[in-house]
Amino acid sequence: MKSKLLRWLLVSILLLAVCIPAYKWNRSNITRLRNAGKTQMAPIIMVPGSSATQNRFDSLIAELGQEAPDHHSVLKVVVKTDGKITTSGVVRHNDNQPFIVVSFENNKDGKENIDKQALWLNLAFKQLVSTYHFNHFSALGHSNGGLILSLFFERYLQQTPSVRVDKFMTIATPYNGTSTSTSYKTAIFKELYDYREGLPESLTMYSVAGTENYTSDGTVPYNSVNFAKYIFQGEIKSFTEITVTGANTAHSDLPQNKQIVSLIGQYILRENFPRGGGQNRTR
Amino acid sequence: MTERLTRYLIKINDFAEHQVYLRVIRETLTLLFPFVLVGTYVDFLSQAIFQKNGFLNSIYHISHWLPGFKIVAKYLTLLDLSINGVVAIAVVFLAANLATRTSTRYNLAASLTAVFAFMIMNFNGSFLAHTGRQQVGKFLENNLSYSGCFLALIVGLVTGWFFNRLGKHMKERDPNLNTQLTVWARYNVLPIAVTLLFFGLFSYLVSFFSRTGVNGLVSSLYQLSFSNYEWILLAAILAAILNNGFWFLGIIGSFDFSGSNSGSTVQNLEYAIQHGSPWGAPNPITIHTLFDSFANIGGPGMALSLLIAILWRSRNPNFQLAAKTSLVPSIFNVSQSLLIGLPVLYNPLLVIPFLLSPVASILITWIALKFNFMPPTVYPVSSTAPGFMVGWLGTGGTWQALLVSVLNVAVGTLIYLPFILLNNRIQELRERSAAHEK
Numbered sequence A: 001m002k003s004k005l006l007r008w009l010l011v012s013i014l015l016l017a018v019c020i021p022a023y024k025w026n027r028s029n030i031t032r033l034r035n036a037g038k039t040q041m042a043p044i045i046m047v048p049g050s051s052a053t054q055n056r057f058d059s060l061i062a063e064l065g066q067e068a069p070d071h072h073s074v075l076k077v078v079v080k081t082d083g084k085i086t087t088s089g090v091v092r093h094n095d096n097q098p099f100i101v102v103s104f105e106n107n108k109d110g111k112e113n114i115d116k117q118a119l120w121l122n123l124a125f126k127q128l129v130s131t132y133h134f135n136h137f138s139a140l141g142h143s144n145g146g147l148i149l150s151l152f153f154e155r156y157l158q159q160t161p162s163v164r165v166d167k168f169m170t171i172a173t174p175y176n177g178t179s180t181s182t183s184y185k186t187a188i189f190k191e192l193y194d195y196r197e198g199l200p201e202s203l204t205m206y207s208v209a210g211t212e213n214y215t216s217d218g219t220v221p222y223n224s225v226n227f228a229k230y231i232f233q234g235e236i237k238s239f240t241e242i243t244v245t246g247a248n249t250a251h252s253d254l255p256q257n258k259q260i261v262s263l264i265g266q267y268i269l270r271e272n273f274p275r276g277g278g279q280n281r282t283r
Numbered sequence B: 001m002t003e004r005l006t007r008y009l010i011k012i013n014d015f016a017e018h019q020v021y022l023r024v025i026r027e028t029l030t031l032l033f034p035f036v037l038v039g040t041y042v043d044f045l046s047q048a049i050f051q052k053n054g055f056l057n058s059i060y061h062i063s064h065w066l067p068g069f070k071i072v073a074k075y076l077t078l079l080d081l082s083i084n085g086v087v088a089i090a091v092v093f094l095a096a097n098l099a100t101r102t103s104t105r106y107n108l109a110a111s112l113t114a115v116f117a118f119m120i121m122n123f124n125g126s127f128l129a130h131t132g133r134q135q136v137g138k139f140l141e142n143n144l145s146y147s148g149c150f151l152a153l154i155v156g157l158v159t160g161w162f163f164n165r166l167g168k169h170m171k172e173r174d175p176n177l178n179t180q181l182t183v184w185a186r187y188n189v190l191p192i193a194v195t196l197l198f199f200g201l202f203s204y205l206v207s208f209f210s211r212t213g214v215n216g217l218v219s220s221l222y223q224l225s226f227s228n229y230e231w232i233l234l235a236a237i238l239a240a241i242l243n244n245g246f247w248f249l250g251i252i253g254s255f256d257f258s259g260s261n262s263g264s265t266v267q268n269l270e271y272a273i274q275h276g277s278p279w280g281a282p283n284p285i286t287i288h289t290l291f292d293s294f295a296n297i298g299g300p301g302m303a304l305s306l307l308i309a310i311l312w313r314s315r316n317p318n319f320q321l322a323a324k325t326s327l328v329p330s331i332f333n334v335s336q337s338l339l340i341g342l343p344v345l346y347n348p349l350l351v352i353p354f355l356l357s358p359v360a361s362i363l364i365t366w367i368a369l370k371f372n373f374m375p376p377t378v379y380p381v382s383s384t385a386p387g388f389m390v391g392w393l394g395t396g397g398t399w400q401a402l403l404v405s406v407l408n409v410a411v412g413t414l415i416y417l418p419f420i421l422l423n424n425r426i427q428e429l430r431e432r433s434a435a436h437e438k
Helices: A002-036 A058-067 A111-132 A144-155 A187-194 A222-226 A228-232 A251-256 A258-269 B002-018 B020-049 B055-060 B069-099 B107-121 B125-129 B146-166 B181-209 B213-224 B232-249 B262-275 B287-294 B303-313 B317-331 B336-341 B351-370 B387-394 B399-437
Strands: A044-047 A074-079 A085-088 A099-104 A136-142 A164-171 A204-211 A238-245
Touching: A002 B055, A002 B262, A002 B387, A044 A111, A044 A144, A058 A251, A058 A258, A074 A111, A085 A111, A099 A111, A111 A144, A111 A187, A136 A144, A136 A258, A144 A164, A144 A187, A164 A258, A187 A228, A204 A222, A204 A228, A204 A251, A204 A258, A222 A228, A228 A238, A238 A258, A251 A258, B002 B020, B002 B399, B020 B055, B020 B069, B020 B146, B020 B317, B020 B336, B069 B107, B069 B146, B107 B146, B107 B181, B125 B181, B146 B181, B232 B287, B232 B351, B262 B287, B287 B351, B287 B387, B287 B399, B303 B317, B303 B336, B303 B351, B303 B399, B317 B336, B351 B399, B387 B399
Parallel strands: A044 A099, A044 A136, A074 A099, A136 A164, A164 A204, A204 A238
Antiparallel strands: A074 A085
8 A cells, every 4th residue: 555655656756857847848949949930130110109200209219329238220211191101211230129210191190090000000011021021020109109000910910920029018008099088988999999809919018108197198198098908908918007107207208208218128128228217226 | 249249359369369370470579579679778768868859858958967978879879770770670580480480491591581582672773773973772771670560571471481382391300401502402492592583573673663662662652642631530530540550560650741731730830939829820630730749649559558558457467568668668659669569560459449549539639629628739849758748748838738638548548448358358268278278
């Protein structure tokens, strides 16, 4: 009886001694497979909000340039209403993480315009992929730019199945328009909600809200930013909400807000940033 | 009903045991068992530990900390190739020897002739047609290993038959047989010449049709019918029966499924890498996800199930010995010694569960995949990974796949069990009749 028990114990220990390292090996194997197919080139595509030009992120990029250990080149792309694109700036040939700012000739607000802008973004994106041969990228959207990118991920990214989006951050993006309600659903939210199953499952997403007071950043209601969870939560790999308060939290100041710049550095660039709102910690 | 069936099966078993040539095959494999056992352990050590993709090497990183890893690896490869790599030559010698054992006069001559005849049959046809500077092997080396066993048995038996027909029978042993050349030559030159010329002609004819020799011809025949299947389940079942059936006959490794649907396998992998999960892969049901991952546990015919059934209930000492000695390699899917030692191969009773239990596994797996109970296996897994873990690892660690694998092994064991019990009864009957005769 006792020896039987001992034998079972031995068998289970042996089984565990095989299963646990086997599982570990399996995990690392899968990660290796995943990375093996990735291109070195992984741009960060930035889309500004309505009424903003291709220069909207200049101060952000300048801030990042001061803080980030690596220097990134910047390509600015403007999509005309007929789908043609014009570019300014260059991608340095040894820069694997260039910033690509995509803006639109028609940069007006409103649901119909945003729908069109998502389509235009898709056109520009396809040209960028064929020019720079990348198969993964990260994205950053400010204000309505976040809506355009979200729509693009939901409806159009499947058209280029070889390309994956790694990380996505939206800053003060009004997922429920300018509505301050917690229950009323605007047309743009309904559209984003209806297409949410098109979102790539492997996406890691951060939605950053800024608040001057308890309800808004002066332009976009906090409640509207909060509607992101109804779209992303449960549909993608991970969804994180971040709320930034304090100095420089007015809607248009947010992209150059030190805390947000630091968040971009940590989460999107994955570089060793000095943390804590740009203040260097001393030890 | 069951009683009648049992009696019928026992009758078949008796019949098979009294067929001269079937008995020769069995005895050949029995005599071969110790060699195969050594070969199996060498194979297991070489494949699972001392190879870059070996399962145990992968999970314990043995190559990193074991000194002399490469030297041992080379040594084992040498042993592997020269034991397992030429095992069919021993088979052909033994088969011809046992088939002609009633006559001492040409017994040795027949065995030797059979070896030559076997080499003739495995001559590489493209060596003759070859004109360029590229090196081409004179013999089809792959056919000298386990995959050539079926051909070896046939050649051995046919050679034996030739000698039994052509050689002159003599009641007593001629004392001068081995010492006097003239006597030996006079008795044997005719059957030797006829046999060698016959096989030479046959091999030459075959080389016109196929560049890979006789075995290549046979396997290319049934690969044709599977290049374009519509009903994957049916195809998988047929493929499993064919594959295991040919295993049963000894044409091992003639089937290579991984090539026939590699396109869908790559698509699945690509999908899983992009989406970070195997759920919803575009080709959930393929021969790879059904047969390779879930119906080949421990080796052909769900060898792990057979092993468990024997260790659990069998009272046949031969079965027990074969199972116990093959336990460790079988866990890592190296199971030649189990299949030859029983001998499962050419055992008319075991052929039924040997063919049925993989089919049952395919059905269970098909249902699980069809109703989305588990994702398909998409990630590559080492071929020496324990069979019951292949599904689990191949899906990136989903417990549902592990459950299905364990269920498959359990069902396979239940399918083998009645036949193991039947074997116990035959054993008992034989012992009782032996006791009566005394």
